[in-house]
Amino acid sequence: MSDETAMTASKGPLIYRQSIWTRVTHWIWAICLFFLLLTGLQIFNAHPALYIGQQSGFEFENSVLEIGAINTDAGPRGQTTVFGQNFDTTGLGLGMSGAAERPVYTAFPGAVTIPSYRDLGTGRVVHFFFGWLFVATMFVWFLASFINGHIRRDIVPMPKDIAGVPKDVADHATLRFKHGRTYGPLQKLAYFGVFFILFPLIVLTGLTMSPGMNAFAPWMIDLFGGRQTARTIHFITMLLLVAFFIIHIVMVVAAGPINELRSMITGWYRASPGTPSVEGDKP
């Protein structure tokens, strides 16, 4: 065996894994979600409380989350209330942030909002612009991925994927990643959850907050159990997407950031050694 063939065998083939549709929509979404998150927190700051039901309880109690500032004997503190339980969140910058001599009393600190100061009007303009772009990109992705087989091949978990979950969990726990031609069981479950549950959910709950859309489709208010519940679900979905983002980045770094990034930029991905080559692969 020559050195060259040994090299090839230890590397696995270079496969064209991500289509242009997947790559372009991926990066547009990345930009959209960045702006949607930071302007969303700006919008939340205008009324930093979440409720269950049609309306916001000012004279009755139906809030599930409140972020604010309170006065204590030791001076003002940031406080977050979840289901009636109070937490001091000054250290996290929730409710109160900024330098000790010039504290800022917003729910989320200016470091994570666009603009960095209170400007609901600008937050909404930017939020809705990227909301439209996000939804348009979703249409492109679903159409292209349905036609080119990305959804069937990589996204929808099959029975054999479900059966493979325990082994995949064990592999991930020991940081043994298989770089195959298609996605692994946990990858499929994660992306299926994002594309088929979280993305539609965040769009529909967003639309349910629009009084115009409420007139057009009042069933959406009922589907989510009221406008304020829709707003709460919108927020929770945001948290889940942030959690997905963190895991996504950790996995990219753990699985080999250069290979992963290259596949999302050029489409070419270095598969694990032992992956059978097919026509179209590069050595």
Add this chain to the structure above:
Amino acid sequence: MSGLITRRNFLRGSAVAGSGLILAGCDQFDFLADKSGVARQVMERANVLTYTAQRALIGEQTLAREYAASEIRQGQRPNGSVDPSTPEYTFLKMQDFASYKLTIKGMVDREVSFSLDELRNMPARSQITRHDCVEGWSCIAKWTGTQLGPLLDMAGVKSTARYAVYHCYDNIQRTLSGDILYYTSSDLIDAYHPQSILSYGLNDQVLPVSNGAPIRLRIERALGYKQPKYLHTIELVGDLAPFGKGRGGYWEDTGYDWYGGI
């Protein structure tokens, strides 16, 4: 490595990109608040898209949801101005709005005015609706008033009119160079909408000062800033540019979307 991206370069690059993202929220994107900026103006086109899409999708007469009386669980939360201090308003309030007049003028065949008693004696409509503030909260209340549409017909809206501008007694902002008065505007679809009522009653009581006495217009398929309180004049126009900063309303001038249905 054959490529240009070495691991060291990549890590350096990601560190720069990553810190850029983290710092981004600090102030890199504050320029989007500049309403004359190109990026801002491009992004504001999305509001026009929303307006166009919703007008195409939603029937002109389609009603906002009306709720059962059991859904009224609290008083209507007052927001914005709760007691204007303009001399005209203070005078009207002192005499319980006896000399109040609602005027419809501008691009109409004849300017008309109505006293509060005249408005109260017109066919009334009551609706229990959800008020959605742009800040994010909602409040359900019963609003009683008379529809704006028939009044506009009495004045005879000219075919060239495109918008109704709502002028208020509300000195929402006091500056060194004088008061800034609240105003907003809508298209004629919203003005003629069956639920667009000149309300004088709230939860079976006389509309209180904190909620806009003597008359507050309801535009139920839009957010709270499109429900002008302390209304005194409705002006039919073809162009919103001459009013305020030209964006169609007090809050709109500060950057809120004009349509307000989202």
